[in-house]
Amino acid sequence: MANVIKLSKGLDINLKGRALEKMMTYTKGTELALTPDAFVGMTPKVVVKEGDTVKAGDALFVNKQYPDVKFASPVSGQVTAVIRGERRKVLCVKVKADPQQQYADFGKKEVSRMDGEAVLKSLLDAGLFGYIDQLPYAISTNPEVKPKAIFVSALRDKPLAADFEFELQGNEADFQTGLTALSKVAKTYLGIGRQQSATALTQAKDVEITVFDGPCPAGNVGVQVNHLDPVNKGEIVWTVDPTAVIFFGRLFNTGKVDLRRVVAIVGSEVKSPAYVEALVGEPIGNLLEGNLKEGRKQRIINGNVLTGKCCGKDDYVGGHTSEITVIPEGDDADEMLGWILPRFNQFSANRSYFSWLQGKKEFAPDARIKGGERHMIMSGEYDSVLPMDIYGEYLIKAIIAQDIDRMEQLGIYEVAPEDFALAEFVDSSKLELQKIVREGLDMLRKENA
Numbered sequence: 001m002a003n004v005i006k007l008s009k010g011l012d013i014n015l016k017g018r019a020l021e022k023m024m025t026y027t028k029g030t031e032l033a034l035t036p037d038a039f040v041g042m043t044p045k046v047v048v049k050e051g052d053t054v055k056a057g058d059a060l061f062v063n064k065q066y067p068d069v070k071f072a073s074p075v076s077g078q079v080t081a082v083i084r085g086e087r088r089k090v091l092c093v094k095v096k097a098d099p100q101q102q103y104a105d106f107g108k109k110e111v112s113r114m115d116g117e118a119v120l121k122s123l124l125d126a127g128l129f130g131y132i133d134q135l136p137y138a139i140s141t142n143p144e145v146k147p148k149a150i151f152v153s154a155l156r157d158k159p160l161a162a163d164f165e166f167e168l169q170g171n172e173a174d175f176q177t178g179l180t181a182l183s184k185v186a187k188t189y190l191g192i193g194r195q196q197s198a199t200a201l202t203q204a205k206d207v208e209i210t211v212f213d214g215p216c217p218a219g220n221v222g223v224q225v226n227h228l229d230p231v232n233k234g235e236i237v238w239t240v241d242p243t244a245v246i247f248f249g250r251l252f253n254t255g256k257v258d259l260r261r262v263v264a265i266v267g268s269e270v271k272s273p274a275y276v277e278a279l280v281g282e283p284i285g286n287l288l289e290g291n292l293k294e295g296r297k298q299r300i301i302n303g304n305v306l307t308g309k310c311c312g313k314d315d316y317v318g319g320h321t322s323e324i325t326v327i328p329e330g331d332d333a334d335e336m337l338g339w340i341l342p343r344f345n346q347f348s349a350n351r352s353y354f355s356w357l358q359g360k361k362e363f364a365p366d367a368r369i370k371g372g373e374r375h376m377i378m379s380g381e382y383d384s385v386l387p388m389d390i391y392g393e394y395l396i397k398a399i400i401a402q403d404i405d406r407m408e409q410l411g412i413y414e415v416a417p418e419d420f421a422l423a424e425f426v427d428s429s430k431l432e433l434q435k436i437v438r439e440g441l442d443m444l445r446k447e448n449a
Contacts, residue, residue: 002202004194005227007214009387011349011422013159015305016362017326019264019273021166027289032075032281033083033092034060038318039071039130041139041445044090052079057104057257059127060093066142072127074259074281076102092316095281103256111177111252116185123248126257131244131319135222135231137445138416138438147186147238149229152179154201154242155193155212155219158304158421162264162322164242165198166275172200174249180206181248182240191224214387222419226388231413241320263317265291267305267326268364269298278317285313287324297329299367306421307434330366349385349426373430382423382433390414392423396433399440404447412440 036044044061047070048054054077059070075097083091106126111119120143123129134141141147154164168175182188183206192201194213202209210228212218221239231237243261250258259280266273271291278287284302292298301308302315305325317324335341343353347363382392390411398406417434424433 002192002209002211004211004213007212007218007223007227007387009384010215010217011385011426012157012215013347013425014360014362015159015268016364017267017270017273018160019162019266019275019323021163022274023262024265024272024274024276024291026276026278026286029097029283029286031080031094031096032279032283033094033316034071034074034281035092035316035318036061036071036090038320039140040133041137042069042130044071046082046090046093048079048082048093050079050081053077054079054095055102055104056259057106057126060095061090063130063140063142066144068124068143069130069140070124070127071130072257072259074257074279103258106251106255106257108255109252111181111184114181114184119181119184122251126251128244128247128251128257131241131247133239133241135225135237135239135416136413137441138222138418139441139445141236141238145236147236150182150186150188150238150240151191151221151225151228152182152188152207152240152242152245153191153219153221153224155191155196156322157193157216157219158306159216160264160266160305160323160325161219162262162266162275164322165196165201167243167262167322168198168200168246171246171249172198174246174253175200175242176205177249177252178245178247179204179249181252182245183207186238189224189228191219191221191228193219217385217419217422218387220416220419222414222416223387226390226414230389233408233413235413241322243322244320261317261322263287263321264323265326266323267301269293269296269326269328280317280319280321282317283313284311284315284317284324287317288313288326292326297331298326299329301325301327304421306425307418328364328366330368333366333368369430371430374428376429376431379428381426381428382420385422385426386419388414388419392420396420396431396436399436399443402443404444407440407444412437412444415441417441 043064045064063069077097081094188207190207302311395410420433
């Protein structure tokens with residue numbers, strides 16, 4: 001019987017525009033792009049040039065510091081552009097897809113007969129190893145580190161998050177193969193939610209299953225690590241998105257790199273919220289075409305409404321993108337008396353408005369911050385939504401002060417920016433907490449290099 005961990009801290013936010021469990025069709029892009037920024041902490045070195053022909057699975061760029069870590073093309077075709085930004089930073093590598101796809105053949109493998117080194121070599125050769133992240137630092141890992149454990153969270157509980165059980169349908173065998181492969185490298189933990197019932201999750205083999213019962217962010221892999229096997233200084237754990245586990249399983253079962261993933265199109269500005277099956281690198285504009293409401297300026301978010309990045313229709317599905325979210329920008333709002341009104345249509349975490357009387361009402365917030373930065377208020381706001389054994393407010397202050405010793409004492413090795421997403425949402429000081437945590441982690445990584 002699976003171990004059950006009950007969490008009381010957190011906050012579930014019920015937003016309008018959740019995806020219905022149905023698949024939509026869309027016009028697939030003829031030109032796809034792989035974006036290095038989707039793999040945090042990695043400096044890319046492009047290994048193709050314009051005009052080159054590649055197969056799906058061939059490397060487009062590698063990690064400059066660890067050249068064995070390749071990043072595979074999602075499609076076969078011709079490299080059309082290497083787009084660079086300021087200081088020649090690589091923004092993306094574009095490939096014009098062939099009408100008939102050609103796949104690099106890495107050979108089918110029987111995972112049960114492989115050891116950990118063989119599994120890692122296969123992932124490196126196929127350009128999939130970079131989909132593995134690590135704690136500390138919340139970055140794409142490298143093959144030189146040896147993890148004490150591997151964590152996979154199949155529970156997505158952020159507002160408007162895609163349902164992994166829906167994505168899992170038809171991919172159960174690949175998911176199990178991926179889990180078995182990871183278990184060859186280190187002890188592997190699978191975190192699931194109390195209401196998840198898919199057999200591929202509840203009866204998964206070769207892993208230790210833990211049920212997390214509580215509000216968001218119980219599904220955050222960092223929260224699960226904190227409760228199962230906390231990270232101390234000098235220790236490393238790997239974290240793997242459940243979709244990447246499916247990618248790994250497909251590689252071993254078919255010998256091909258197949259980067260198809262199910263993406264939820266969600267948000268109050270979407271006409272028909274639903275799911276699409278898209279390749280990593282698909283143009284976001286294609287997924288949204290004809291499905292957006294008219295009349296208001298909109299914010300498109302590549303990812304979740306709490307943790308994603310503002311983007312445009314000319315951006316691309318990232319390696320870890322499970323949702324595309326569209327909400328109102330809010331710059332057309334003109335409210336008389338502002339916050340003092342007894343509102344019924346806006347969400348409040350501390351019951352400042354009467355909307356809490358309406359039960360499970362769905363809300364449609366816009367992208368406004370509604371206030372400017374101010375001094376931190378030590379009121380326990382962060383701790384109420386942070387179900388981890390750390391002092392969130394004190395950790396943020398230590399990062400701002402660049403006090404490395406204090407940061408280490410307060411548990412920075414255990415956190416990722418997403419763990420502070422809800423704290424940022426409820427923060428009366430309007431601080432960009434995820435950005436602050438990211439800067440602290442980068443500072444610590446540079447110090448320990």
